[in-house]
Amino acid sequence: AQTVTQSQPEMSVQEAETVTLSCTYDTSESDYYLFWYKQPPSRQMILVIRQEAYKQQNATENRFSVNFQKAAKSFSLKISDSQLGDAAMYFCAYRRIQGAQKLVFGQGTRLTINP
Amino acid sequence: SAVISQKPSRDICQRGTSLTIQCQVDSQVTMMFWYRQQPGQSLTLIATANQGSEATYESGFVIDKFPISRPNLTFSTLTVSNMSPEDSSIYLCSVGSHRDRSLNTEAFFGQGTRLTVV
Numbered sequence: 001a002q003t004v005t006q007s008q009p010e011m012s013v014q015e016a017e018t019v020t021l022s023c024t025y026d027t028s029e030s031d032y033y034l035f036w037y038k039q040p041p042s043r044q045m046i047l048v049i050r051q052e053a054y055k056q057q058n059a060t061e062n063r064f065s066v067n068f069q070k071a072a073k074s075f076s077l078k079i080s081d082s083q084l085g086d087a088a089m090y091f092c093a094y095r096r097i098q099g100a101q102k103l104v105f106g107q108g109t110r111l112t113i114n115p
Numbered sequence: 116s117a118v119i120s121q122k123p124s125r126d127i128c129q130r131g132t133s134l135t136i137q138c139q140v141d142s143q144v145t146m147m148f149w150y151r152q153q154p155g156q157s158l159t160l161i162a163t164a165n166q167g168s169e170a171t172y173e174s175g176f177v178i179d180k181f182p183i184s185r186p187n188l189t190f191s192t193l194t195v196s197n198m199s200p201e202d203s204s205i206y207l208c209s210v211g212s213h214r215d216r217s218l219n220t221e222a223f224f225g226q227g228t229r230l231t232v233v
Contacts, residue, residue, distance in 0.1 A: 035221060043205055045158075045224035091157060095222075101146055101211060102173075103222055105157045 002027045004094050006106035013082045014114050020067075021077045021109050023092030029053075033095045034068065035103070036077045040088040048090070051075065079111075087113045117142055121208050121225030128198055128232050135194045136228045138208030143188035145211065148222070149181070152205040161206075164191040198232045205229050 004025045013019035025034070036048040051059045051068050058066050063080045079086055092106040118141040128134050138147065147164040161181055162172040170183040185191045195202050208225040 033220065043207075043227040043229065045207065045209075045227075047221050047223075050221050100163070101222075102148060102160045102163065103158070103209070105159075107157050 002029075002094050002096070002104050004092050004104050004106040006092055006109050008109045009107070010110045010112070012112040012114055013079075015082055015084060017082055018078060018080045019082055019111065021079075021090050021092075021111070023075045023077070023106055025073050025075065025092070025094050025106075027073070027094065029096055031097045033097065034066075034075045035093040035095070036064070036066070036075075037091045037093060037105075038086075038088045039091065039108075045091075049077065082113050084113050084115060087111060117144065117210050117223045119208060119210060119223060119225040121228055123228055124226060125229040126231070128230065130199050130232055132198055133194055133196045134198065134230060135192050136206055136208070138191045138193070138225055140189045140210050145188070147185065147191045148209040149183065149191075149193045150207045150209060152207060152227070154203070158207065161193070164193075195230065198230075200232045203230055203232045 006023050008022055032053045034051045038046045038048050049059050049061045049064050049066055051066055058068050065078045067076045089108045089110050091108045093103045095103050120139045122137045149161040150158040151161050152158045160173050161176045162170040162183055164170050164183050164185040166185045166188050180196055182194045205227045207227045209222045
């Protein structure tokens with residue numbers, strides 16, 4: 001079974017600085033998707049970024065980028081120029097491409113932005 | 116992207132009663148998922164709602180406790196039956212990004228239902 005591990009329960013960063021959230025996963029599949037979702041206090045799950053495992057290039061979305069290390073099964077999220085609105089719970093998630101399309105989530109990292 | 120409307124957004128219920136949560140999507144989707152998020156925890160899949168057939172439940176979740184309906188490609192309900200305080204959680208509906216299973220990439224979520232059982 002696939003598992004996702006986030007080893008940082010909480011992180012904090014100064015506004016405008018850069019922070020990196022860690023995620024590791026375990027799978028025997030060769031093709032899959034990895035995601036970072038953001039959950040603010042509103043409870044809404046918001047997709048931050050997606051990475052396809054067959055793509056070597058790291059995904060980027062504006063201030064958000066990932067460091068995808070397939071061999072190491074590592075998928076970290078870097079937030080540049082942190083803003084107060086980035087404060088939220090961040091969940092790393094895994095999904096197979098074939099077969100069951102459910103998401104497997106990590107435990108989450110609570111990110112605090114200090115003004 | 117899909118727009119998902121989930122009702123109710125929150126409720127406080129007496130133990131022993133049941134609550135039905137509704138999930139309405141603005142487009143036809145093949146797969147709908149129901150997740151539970153216990154206080155301070157991550158999301159755990161309860162079941163996959165299949166149109167026209169029985170839902171597929173994950174280990175630790177049973178149909179008698181969490182019956183699911185999926186009458187069409189835009190709507191599903193999850194019922195939390197015979198509730199106890201341990202059922203106090205956020206329940207979230209989720210759909211794939213494309214009706215064609217092979218084109219599904221990310222998942223979209225409803226705003227969740229915060230359930231408190233007293």
